[in-house]
Amino acid sequence: MLKSDAFKDKIVLVTGGRSGIGFQIAKDFLQLGANVIICSRKEDKLKIAAEELSTYGELSYQACDIRKTEDVQELAQMIKEKYQRLDILVNNAGGQFPALAEYISDKGWNAVINNNLNGTFLMIREMANAFFIPQKQGVIVNITAEVYRGFPGMAHTGAARAGVENLTKSLAMEWSDFNIRINCVAPGIIESSGLDNYPPQIQDMFEEAQKAIPLKRFGRVEDVSNAVLFLASPMAAYVTGISLIVDGAQHLGFDKMGLARVLKSFIS
Numbered sequence: 001m002l003k004s005d006a007f008k009d010k011i012v013l014v015t016g017g018r019s020g021i022g023f024q025i026a027k028d029f030l031q032l033g034a035n036v037i038i039c040s041r042k043e044d045k046l047k048i049a050a051e052e053l054s055t056y057g058e059l060s061y062q063a064c065d066i067r068k069t070e071d072v073q074e075l076a077q078m079i080k081e082k083y084q085r086l087d088i089l090v091n092n093a094g095g096q097f098p099a100l101a102e103y104i105s106d107k108g109w110n111a112v113i114n115n116n117l118n119g120t121f122l123m124i125r126e127m128a129n130a131f132f133i134p135q136k137q138g139v140i141v142n143i144t145a146e147v148y149r150g151f152p153g154m155a156h157t158g159a160a161r162a163g164v165e166n167l168t169k170s171l172a173m174e175w176s177d178f179n180i181r182i183n184c185v186a187p188g189i190i191e192s193s194g195l196d197n198y199p200p201q202i203q204d205m206f207e208e209a210q211k212a213i214p215l216k217r218f219g220r221v222e223d224v225s226n227a228v229l230f231l232a233s234p235m236a237a238y239v240t241g242i243s244l245i246v247d248g249a250q251h252l253g254f255d256k257m258g259l260a261r262v263l264k265s266f267i268s
């Protein structure tokens with residue numbers, strides 16, 4: 001367990017911190033003494049989450065679409081004015097929709113690549129230029145997804161997440177001169193608000209899917225947050241450029257074609 005003051009006075013930005021995994025990460029950092037900023041697109045929902053999170057510690061929020069340069073720059077400006085620095089960036093915002101590759105339109109492909117790869121890069125670049133590079137210090141943790149054997153049924157997100165993993169390796173080397181560490185956490189299937197986005201036919205397969213995972217359950221939001229806390233902490237001072245898979249060994253033994261099979265059954 002980390003000490004209750006493990007992140008005392010650290011300034012932490014969690015994108016997509018209004019719900020699910022991001023909410024848990026924000027809550028855990030607050031309980032360990034950090035000042036936390038959350039952002040997401042939907043201001044009304046963000047405000048409700050911020051009210052709850054502020055019972056755990058010093059919390060700020062700002063609406064921001066990670067795909068929009070202006071939004072991200074305005075967020076950096078707010079953080080600069082309020083806190084004068086940023087210590088930790090957690091790129092958690094993201095998402096996609098299930099679809100067989102042959103049916104993904106240009107617009108759908110671009111929406112998912114923009115959300116998961118381009119938005120993550122934009123956030124990293126802007127926060128590095130505003131804070132981490134001038135400070136000569138910073139920690140970045142990117143939430144991706146377990147894509148070890150691809151992601152049949154969501155090929156667009158598989159490609160985007162693999163892109164983030166590779167970006168992470170490049171930046172771990174390029175920015176080592178600035179004392180910036182950057183890593184990924186790659187979750188398997190996690191019981192979170194995110195799963196509510198999937199249609200009932202897909203949710204129907206979840207019970208069987210859990211049994212097929214070597215650890216016999218989906219992950220919990222705490223499982224992902226624990227990995228983020230480790231990578232953000234001094235315990236991981238010599239860890240950079242990696243992807244930490246949090247999936248109950250799904251990447252080693254699990255039928256990855258399940259989702260694609262359900263999607264094919266809609267069509268036939």
Ligand SMILES: CCCCC/C=C/C(=O)SCCNC(=O)CCNC(=O)[C@H](O)C(C)(C)COP(=O)(O)OP(=O)(O)OC[C@H]1O[C@@H](n2cnc3c(N)ncnc32)[C@H](O)[C@@H]1OP(=O)(O)O
Pocket residue numbers: 094095096097098099105107108109111112115145188189190194195197198202259
């Ligand atoms: C099976 C278990 C897997 C578990 C592993 C992973 C789990 C998770 O990641 S859980 C987190 C899930 N949370 C989300 O996915 C929420 C966020 N997702 C989104 O907001 C959307 O999926 C988004 C990424 C597409 C949002 O981008 P946005 O620009 O807002 O997109 P639009 O809604 O305007 O749609 C643009 C375009 O994309 C195509 N499209 C969107 N949704 C679908 C869909 N359900 N099916 C097919 N195609 C879709 C479509 O082409 C849209 O354009 P229009 O046709 O003009 O609407």
Ligand SMILES: NC(=O)C1=CN([C@@H]2O[C@H](COP(=O)(O)OP(=O)(O)OC[C@H]3O[C@@H](n4cnc5c(N)ncnc54)[C@H](OP(=O)(O)O)[C@@H]3O)[C@@H](O)[C@H]2O)C=CC1
Pocket residue numbers: 015016017018019020021022039040041042043045046064065066067092093094095096115119143144145146186187188189190191192193194195
């Ligand atoms: N749950 C799971 O099984 C898995 C989840 N993941 C990934 O983990 C992350 C968190 O997922 P989870 O908590 O489950 O799902 P949620 O759907 O609950 O969380 C996604 C969050 O990201 C925000 N968001 C999405 N797009 C943008 C954007 N363009 N700009 C700013 N914020 C955005 C959403 O808020 P708003 O709508 O207000 O913008 C929301 O708070 C996502 O990247 C997800 O894809 C990966 C593997 C498995």
